[in-house]
Structure formats: structure tokens, C-alpha cells
Amino acid sequence: VVSVNGSSPYARYGHTMTACGGFLCMLGGKGTGTRGGANIECWLFSLESLQWRAVSCRTKNASDDIPGMRWGHAACLIDDHIYVSGGFSSQFNFRDLHRLSTNSLEWETLDSCIEFAAYHSAVPYNKQMVCFGGSVCVGGPYQYHNTIKIYAPQTAAWVYPQTHGIAPCGRSQHAAQVLGKVMFVFGGYVSTAVLADLWALDLETLTWTEIRTAATLPHYMPNLQPTDFRILPARPLSFAFNKSLYIIDSLDNDPLCFQFNLESEAPDWVETQVGDLPSYCANSALADTTAELYCFGGASMKNTLFKCDLNQLRRPAIDRTMIRAMKSFCNEGIKKNLTLRAVDSTTLISVHKAILYLRCPYFQAMFDSSMSESRSSELVLSDIPSDDILKSVIEFLYTGSVSELFPTHEFQFWSQLIAISDRYGLDDLKQICDFELCHLVDSETYEEAKEIVSLYGAQNLSETLSTGSMVDVTENVYSKTVMVNQMKQLLVTPNDLTDCTLLTVDNGSVPAYLPLLVLRVPFFKDMEKIDSPSIPVPFLTQPVALLFLEFVYSGSIPELPMNRVADLIHAARESGFIAMQKYIEKALKRLITVERFVELNRLARHLNLLSLVAELEKFIFAHFGSLSSCSSFIESMPSERWDQLVTFVKRPEHYVALA
Numbered sequence: 001v002v003s004v005n006g007s008s009p010y011a012r013y014g015h016t017m018t019a020c021g022g023f024l025c026m027l028g029g030k031g032t033g034t035r036g037g038a039n040i041e042c043w044l045f046s047l048e049s050l051q052w053r054a055v056s057c058r059t060k061n062a063s064d065d066i067p068g069m070r071w072g073h074a075a076c077l078i079d080d081h082i083y084v085s086g087g088f089s090s091q092f093n094f095r096d097l098h099r100l101s102t103n104s105l106e107w108e109t110l111d112s113c114i115e116f117a118a119y120h121s122a123v124p125y126n127k128q129m130v131c132f133g134g135s136v137c138v139g140g141p142y143q144y145h146n147t148i149k150i151y152a153p154q155t156a157a158w159v160y161p162q163t164h165g166i167a168p169c170g171r172s173q174h175a176a177q178v179l180g181k182v183m184f185v186f187g188g189y190v191s192t193a194v195l196a197d198l199w200a201l202d203l204e205t206l207t208w209t210e211i212r213t214a215a216t217l218p219h220y221m222p223n224l225q226p227t228d229f230r231i232l233p234a235r236p237l238s239f240a241f242n243k244s245l246y247i248i249d250s251l252d253n254d255p256l257c258f259q260f261n262l263e264s265e266a267p268d269w270v271e272t273q274v275g276d277l278p279s280y281c282a283n284s285a286l287a288d289t290t291a292e293l294y295c296f297g298g299a300s301m302k303n304t305l306f307k308c309d310l311n312q313l314r315r316p317a318i319d320r321t322m323i324r325a326m327k328s329f330c331n332e333g334i335k336k337n338l339t340l341r342a343v344d345s346t347t348l349i350s351v352h353k354a355i356l357y358l359r360c361p362y363f364q365a366m367f368d369s370s371m372s373e374s375r376s377s378e379l380v381l382s383d384i385p386s387d388d389i390l391k392s393v394i395e396f397l398y399t400g401s402v403s404e405l406f407p408t409h410e411f412q413f414w415s416q417l418i419a420i421s422d423r424y425g426l427d428d429l430k431q432i433c434d435f436e437l438c439h440l441v442d443s444e445t446y447e448e449a450k451e452i453v454s455l456y457g458a459q460n461l462s463e464t465l466s467t468g469s470m471v472d473v474t475e476n477v478y479s480k481t482v483m484v485n486q487m488k489q490l491l492v493t494p495n496d497l498t499d500c501t502l503l504t505v506d507n508g509s510v511p512a513y514l515p516l517l518v519l520r521v522p523f524f525k526d527m528e529k530i531d532s533p534s535i536p537v538p539f540l541t542q543p544v545a546l547l548f549l550e551f552v553y554s555g556s557i558p559e560l561p562m563n564r565v566a567d568l569i570h571a572a573r574e575s576g577f578i579a580m581q582k583y584i585e586k587a588l589k590r591l592i593t594v595e596r597f598v599e600l601n602r603l604a605r606h607l608n609l610l611s612l613v614a615e616l617e618k619f620i621f622a623h624f625g626s627l628s629s630c631s632s633f634i635e636s637m638p639s640e641r642w643d644q645l646v647t648f649v650k651r652p653e654h655y656v657a658l659a
Contacts, residue, residue: 001304001305001306001307002050002294002304002305002306002307003050004045004050004051004052004305005049005050005051006051006052007052007463008052008303008304008305009026009041009043009052009054009296009303010031010303011031011297011300011302011303012029012030012031012071012297012303013029013030013031013071013233013282013283013284013297013298013299014028014029014030014071014072014073014087014119014283015027015028015029015030015071015285015296015297016028016029016073016074016075016084016285017285017286017287017294017296018075018076018077018082018287019077019287019288019289019294020077020080020082020102021102022046022047022048023044023045023046023047023102024044024045024047024287024294024296025042025043025044025082025100025102026041026042026043026044026045026285026296027040027041027042027043027073027075027082027084027100028040028041028067028069028070028071028073028087029041029071029285029297030071031297038068038069039057039066039067039068039069040066040067040068040069040070040084041054041069042054042055042056042057042100042105043055045294045305047289055105057100057105057106057107058105058106058107059106059107059108059109060101060104060106060107060108061108063109064107064108064109065098065107065109066098066107067084067094067096067098067107068089068092068094069089070087070088070089070094071087071088071089071118072086072087072088072118072119072135072172073085073086073087073094073118074086074087074117074120074121074122074131074134075122076122076123076124076129077102077124078124078127078128078129078153079127079153080101080102080103081099081100081101081102081153082099082100082102083097083098083099083110083122083129083151083153084097084098084099084100085097085098085113085117085120085122085129085131085151086113086116086117086118086120086131086134087118088116088118088136088137093116093118093136093137094116094118095112095113095114095115095116095117096109096112096113097109097110097111097112097113097151098110099153110151110156111151111156111157111158113131113149113151113158114149114158114160115134115136115145115147115149116134116136117131117133117134117135117136117145117172118134118135118136118137118172119133119134119135119172119173119189119231119235119283120132120133120134120135120145120172121133121134121174121175121176121185122176123176123177123178123183124178125178125183125203126203127153127154128150128151128152128153128154129150129151129153130148130149130150130178130183130203131148131149131150131151132146132147132148132149132174132176132183132185132201133145133146133147133168133170133171133172133174133185133188134172135171135172135189135231137229140228140229141191141226141228142172142191142231143170144169144170144171144172144190145170146167146168146169146170146171147160148160148161148163148201148206161206162206163201163206163207163208164205164206164207164208165207165208165209166208166210167208168185168188168197168199168208168210169190170190171187171188171189171190171195172188172189172190172231173187173188173189173231173233173234173235173282173283174186174187174188174189174195174235175187175188175235175236175237175238175247176238177238177239177240177245178203178240179240179243179245179262181202181203181204182200182201182202182203183200183201183203184198184199184200184201184211184245184260185198185199185200185201186198186199186236186238186245186247187217187219187220187234187236187247188234188235189231189232189234189235191224191226191227192222192223192224192225192226193220193221193222193223193224194219194220194221194222194224194232194234195220196217196219196220197210198210198211198213198260199211211267213260213267213268213269214268215258215268215269215270217247217249217256217258217269219234219236219247219249221234233282233283233298233299234282234283235282235283236248236249236250236282237250237281237284237286237295238286239286239288239293241310243261243262243263244259244260244261244262244263245259245260245262246258246259246260246272247260247269248281250278250279250281250282250284250298255278255279255281256271257271257272258270258271258272259271259272263618264618272586278295278298278300278304278306279300281295281297281298281299281300282298282299283298283299284296284297284298284299284300285297285298290310291309291310292307292308292309292310293307293308293310294306294307295307295308302435325516325519325520325555326398326399326487327398327399328519329352329355329398329515329516329519330394330395330398330399334515334518334519335352335499335514335515335518336350336351336352336515337352337353337377338350338351338352338353338356338377338378338379339351339377339378339379340378340379340381340390340394341378341379341380341381341390342381342384342385342386342387342389342390343380343381343382343383343384343385344385344386345386345387345390347387348378349387349390349391349394351394351397352515353367353497354490354497354498354513354515355397355398356397357497358486358487358489358490358497359397359398359486360397360424360425360426361424361425361426362423362424362425363424383420383423384420385416386416388413389413389416389417389420392417393417393420393421393424393426393429396426396428396429396432397426400428402417402429402432410440411437411440411441411442411445411448414433414436414437414440415433415437415448415452417429417433418430418433418434418437418452418456418458419455419456421433422455422456430456430458433458434458434459434460434461435460437449437452437458437461438460438461438464441461441464441465446465449461449465450465453465487553487554490513490516490549490553491546491549491550491553497513498511498512498513499512499513499514499515499533500512500513500514500517500533500534500535501533501534501535502535502537502540502545502549503534503535503536503537504537504540504541504542504544504545505537505538505539505540505541506541506542508541508542508545509534509542510540510542510545510546510549512535512549513553514527514535516552516553517552520552520577520579521552521575521576521577522575522576522577523537523574523575523576523577524575538574539570539571539574539575540571541567543564544564544567544568544571547561547564547568548568548571548577548580551580551583555579555583556583557583557584557587560584560587562599562603565584565588565603565607566603566606566607568580568584569581569584569607569609572584585609585611585612588600588603588604588609588612589611589612589615592615592616592619594630594633595630597616597619597630597633598630598632598633598636600612600616601613601616601636602636604616
């Protein structure tokens with residue numbers, strides 16, 4: 001999350017955001033706090049000062065107009081102008097076209113398109129704007145386009161070309177990206193479904209091709225019920241990077257990122273990682289500055305600005321099974337050794353003492369003290385008034401989130417929860433409460449909100465009360481990374497948190513936390529009722545055991561030592577810990593370069609890592625020119641294999657297929 005200096009624009013969706021020079025330019029959008037007025041809003045974010053500012057633009061000529069306020073419009077940058085087309089408001093469908101100079105911030109009015117369209121796509125190609133799809137409201141129901149419209153600034157005219165091949169069905173809210181000479185269109189929305197198909201349009205021949213994939217993204221939602229004047233937010237985030245198309249499926253609180261690698265011999269969707277993804281970000285705006293992505297707003301109706309370093313695509317990321325495991329651990333984990341009860345309740349809730357110690361300063365201080373509570377197996381929490389509050393605190397400690405409860409609670413709930421989060425030292429939970437209270441404060445709760453600000457220093461709520469506007473949350477309140485990093489402390493915390501010892505083959509001993517081992521690793525499944533605290537592990541040495549436990553506890557090994565990869569793969573196979581082997585293979589794939597090819601190729605074949613071998617084979621054909629000048633690569637190849645490669649790569653039909 002970007003720590004913005006000063007206040008931020010209101011939360012919104014259906015807006016656009018374009019990177020131009022050292023600024024992000026955000027236009028339009030719909031939100032409860034948008035400034036209103038007849039003209040489209042324009043906000044600039046400085047990448048240097050990290051400040052937002054609202055801009056009052058003017059027209060270039062007396063005959064020009066500033067676009068009306070709208071959302072669902074499309075925008076793209078060509079040279080030093082942002083071209084904005086279509087969209088709609090609560091009263092009008094639009095088909096007009098305008099452009100904004102990024103130098104003078106002056107608007108010009110251009111020729112209108114023949115079709116009204118909203119939530120269509122616009123991409124630049126050969127200094128022209130290529131538009132596809134979109135919807136138009138016709139008295140309540142919606143109609144959907146599947147036509148191509150091209151605006152050429154050189155001739156100041158629209159072109160409506162005839163395309164070839166079977167075209168995709170009409171749709172809106174799809175993702176569109178250009179790679180080379182091809183525009184890729186993914187998914188979209190019609191009244192009866194959220195789509196997840198993939199199409200390619202050759203922009204030279206204007207020929208459509210459907211790309212059939214084996215994987216179906218979770219984004220797909222068939223059999224929806226149409227509702228007049230209502231549109232389900234469904235547009236995914238998308239970007240293109242290093243000859244791959246990326247889709248961020250963020251319709252709920254469990255966002256996923258998928259990569260479609262065009263250099264692959266059999267391209268398909270593969271789940272990948274780009275850091276901590278923002279949740280509920282359908283119909284948000286994404287700006288690409290080549291090195292970084294910026295995301296603002298969306299269906300979450302949060303006005304937080306997210307940033308992602310694209311270099312993270314080469315780093316090993318947190319294994320998603322770890323996050324899912326922690327949710328399961330909260331509900332069904334074994335060896336829960338402590339029960340908690342709210343003061344006015346008779347309901348006992350079982351938890352793991354280690355989780356409370358690692359995640360909560362209040363409990364850490366309690367368990368480190370000589371207080372009687374530190375030795376008790378049951379705690380009555382006199383400051384927690386209800387089961388709902390207690391369950392929310394526990395959910396946050398296990399998963400880093402209480403998002404599943406958002407729709408069901410109102411001001412009173414969050415005011416109680418912020419008091420508990422302040423007392424227990426849970427700063428991230430306090431940020432969540434602060435943000436939710438901003439949405440819920442009204443005339444009836446105004447005085448109580450002022451008291452909350454006074455007692456707990458709720459900065460966002462304070463600014464909401466003083467300005468009447470939403471402000472950005474400068475903390476990454478939904479990040480799972482904090483939770484995962486705290487879990488790693490099991491490797492270094494006092495031994496009273498661990499409950500068993502792993503005896504390694506080199507006569508070493510490593511303290512471990514058995515409940516998580518039982519939950520995650522098949523080898524330990526039958527050991528939950530063992531009496532002996534010492535467990536012989538015939539496939540681990542002491543150094544490898546520490547790395548193995550790091551992955552068990554956190555789902556990642558950020559500093560993966562190459563000299564331990566073979567031992568870790570052996571341990572993963574012997575223990576049935578498939579998630580760790582998959583993680584290591586993904587991490588190794590990100591390391592493939594011309595310089596490291598020979599090392600990784602030997603390792604992959606020695607360990608029989610079939611998916612890594614396949615990725616290396618694809619790399620040969622994609623980078624044969626560079627590899628063929630690398631002496632270590634040539635020396636590693638048997639002569640018959642070398643001849644086979646040269647012959648294969650030179651065959652035109654294969655070369656065209658690879659291109």
C-alpha cells in the first residue's frame with residue numbers, strides 16, 4: 001500500500017487511471033463521495049511527492065467541451081494525449097470522444113463514435129485507439145456489442161472495419177491487452193454470466209481466434225439472473241509483461257493472479273504471484289509505469305492506492321496453501337491447548353496458545369509473566385463483551401483478516417472491536433476498524449465517533465469527521481504477509497511454544513510445533529496422539545530441517561539456497577509434502593536465465609523435476625540464439641542433441657509456431 005502524503009480522492013469504481021510521465025491521471029468513476037458536478041473529475045498523483053491533487057481542466061478551444069461526469073468509460077494514452085470515449089451516468093449513455101493533453105491539461109472534443117458503449121476496452125496500437133465491446137442500457141435491460149471501432153488521430157476519423165473469423169460474443173467489463181501485433185480479450189460480463197474465455201485478434205489481418213485453454217479461471221460465473229439497471233462488478237485487473245498476459249481475479253476476498261505465457265509451447269493459465277493482491281478490486285483502475293503497477297478503488301469501495309513492483313514476478317512468493325491452511329487451522333486445528341470465553345458468555349472457544357503468543361502483544365506479555373493466567377488452560381476475557389467480538393479477534397489472529405464479517409456488522413460492533421484492538425496491541429486490526437467506522441458514521445453516531453477518535457487516535461475517522469470525506473488507509477490492512485512473518489518466529493521463540501523435537505539423521509535436534517506439522521505434512525498425520533516428544537525424521541539433516549520448518553510455518557523460503565534444493569526436494573517427496581516441491585519448482589523457474597541455464601538443467605534432470613525440465617525446454621527454443629553463443633551450454637549438450645536442436649529450431653513451421 002502506498003503511504004500517501006495528504007488526503008486522497010473518494011473511493012470509486014468504473015474510473016480510469018493512466019500513467020503519463022511522473023504522474024498517474026485518474027478520470028471519472030462512481031462513488032458515494034465523488035464531487036458531483038457536470039464535468040468529469042480529474043485527479044493527478046505525483047509519483048515523486050506521493051500526493052494527490054484535484055485538477056480543474058479547461059478546454060483548448062471555445063468550441064470544445066469538457067466531458068460530462070461518467071463511469072464505465074475507456075481511456076488510453078497515445079503520444080501526449082489521453083483519449084476518453086463512451087461510458088454512462090445515471091441519466092445518459094455516452095458515445096462521445098475527447099482527449100486530454102498531458103502537458104497543458106486542456107480538453108478537446110473529437111468526433112463521436114456511432115455506437116453508445118460503456119465498460120468497453122480501448123488499447124493503443126500503431127498510434128491508433130482500438131475499441132472493442134461495451135454495453136448500452138436500453139430502458140433497464142442492457143445490450144452488448146462485439147464490434148471493433150478504431151480511431152485514428154492522424155485523420156481525426158473513426159474506422160469501423162470488418163473482422164474475419166468467428167468473433168467473441170458481445171460483452172462488457174472484459175480485459176484487453178496488446179502483445180506484439182495481437183490484442184488479447186479475456187472474459188467480460190453479460191447479464192446472464194461472468195465470462196472467462198480468451199480471444200486473440202490479429203491487429204494486422206483483423207482475424208479473430210478463440211484460444212481454448214485447459215484451465216478455467218475461478219472468475220467464471222454462469223447462470224446469473226438479469227436485473228434491470230443493475231450491473232455486477234466483474235472486470236478483472238490485467239496487464240502484459242515479458243510476453244505474458246496476467247489476469248488478477250479479484251471478485252472476492254481471496255484474489256488470485258494467473259499468467260498466460262505466450263512463449264510456452266502449449267500456453268495455458270498458470271497461477272502465479274505478484275505480492276499481496278488487493279481484494280474486491282473488480283472495476284478498479286490499473287496504471288502500468290513499465291516497472292510498477294498502481295491500482296486504485298474498485299468494488300471494495302476503498303480509496304487505497306496499491307503498488308506492485310513487477311520484479312516480484314521473479315521472486316518466490318508465499319505458498320497459497322499456507323493461507324488456506326491457517327483458515328483451516330483456526331476452525332479445525334488439532335492440539336488446541338487453551339480455551340477462551342467472553343465475559344458475559346458461556347461459550348468456550350478453543351485456540352492454540354502459540355498463535356496467541358506470536359500474533360498478539362497482550363497475550364505475549366501475559367504468557368511471559370508470572371501471572372496465574374499464564375499457566376491456566378481457560379481464560380475469561382473480562383474486556384471482551386460478546387462471542388462475535390471474540391470470534392473476530394481469533395479469526396484475525398489466525399488469518400490476518402475479519403473480512404468475512406464485514407457485511408453483517410454495524411457501527412456498534414466496530415466501535416467495540418477498535419477498543420479491543422487498541423487494548424490488545426493489534427494495530428492492523430485497529431486500522432480495519434478505523435476504516436470501517438468511516439463508512440458507517442452518521443448524525444446519530446457522530447458524538448460517539450468523536451469519542452473514539454479521542455480514545456484510540458483513529459486518524460481516518462478523525463479526518464472523515466473534520467472533512468466529511470473518506471481518506472486513504474495508509475497501512476496494508478489486509479496483508480497476510482505480517483501474519484506469515486510472525487509465524488516464522490516459531491523457529492526462534494522459547495521452547496515452551498514448541499511441543500516436540502525432530503531428531504535428524506546427522507544427530508541433530510530441532511524444536512518444532514506439531515499441530516502445524518500434522519496439518520500440513522502427510523508424514524506427521526498419524527503422530528497427533530504420540531506420547532514421546534521426540535520424533536525421528538529419517539529424511540532431514542539439521543540445516544534442512546530449519547528450511548523445511550520455515551516453509552511449514554510460513555509457506556515460503558524467500559532465501560532459497562541452491563546447495564539445499566536437492567535435499568529439500570528429497571524431504572518433500574519422502575514426507576508427501578507436495579506443496580513444498582511445487583513451491584521450489586516455481587521458485588527455480590523464476591531463476592531461468594541464459595547464464596544459469598546449464599546449472600538448472602542439470603539440477604532438474606538429476607532430480608527428475610518434470611515441470612522444470614519442460615520449462616527449460618521451452619526456454620531453449622525461445623532463446624536459442626543467446627544460448628548457442630554460450631560455451632557452457634554447448635559443452636553440456638551431447639553432439640546428437642545439439643544437431644537435433646539446430647535442425648528443429650531452423651524448421652520454419654516450428655519457428656512460426658513459436659513466434
